[in-house]
Amino acid sequence: MSIPHFLDIEYCQTDDALFPTAIAWSLADGRMKTVVITPDDAWLPEDGELSDLDLLHLEEQGVPVLEVVRELHEDLPDLTVFVDGMDPDEILVDILFSAVKQEAPFEIAPVTELIKDLDIETLEDRRRQLMFEEGLEPQLPENGVYALLLLAREEGYLEG
Structure with a gap:
């Protein structure tokens, strides 16, 4: 049985901007x-106002969009990647890849297409409960992916 792939994106959303700020994804062996992400200049509003976002942190700690896209191409080619369905993940992936004039090499699907026995409300409640039990901060994308991996394991989609 192959391990399903999961993805979660943290993002900035204001009246003038919507763009990814961090991304996490799982690999075929279960690692993450x-x-x-260093924001592309085209994503930033002209007035530079982004409320609580620490733009300096993103610029100093971030990875250029082209490198992120290259890694995603290497890690997730021709795959279906599952997301929690709570965020505008598909739009954010489009924004990320459009910045380098490419298309995503993977298809995004809500986790409900993988775990069909539970409705979205039950899945989201269980995901939140797992995050609480594990002491995970919900705003970190790696924690979102980890919670989805735990949920998939609980539902029999992963070994161990």
Whole structure:
């Protein structure tokens, strides 16, 4: 049985901007990668106002969009990648890949397409409960992916 792949994206959303700030995804062996993203200049509002976002942190700690896209191409080619369905993940992936004039090499699907026995409300309640039990901060994308991996294991989609 192959391990399903999961993805979660943290993002900035204001009246003038919507763009990814960090991304995490799982690999075929169950490990995860997480990356802070240096915003593309085109994503930033002209006035530079982004409320609580620490733009300096993103610029200093972030990885350029082209490198993020390259890694995603290497790790997730021709796969279906599952997301929690709570965020605008598909739009954020499009924004990320459009910045380098490419298309995503993977298809995004809500986790309900993998775990069909539970409705979205039950899945989300269980995911939240797992995050609480594990002491995970919900705003970190790697924690979102980890919670989805735990949920998939609980539902019999992973070994151990």
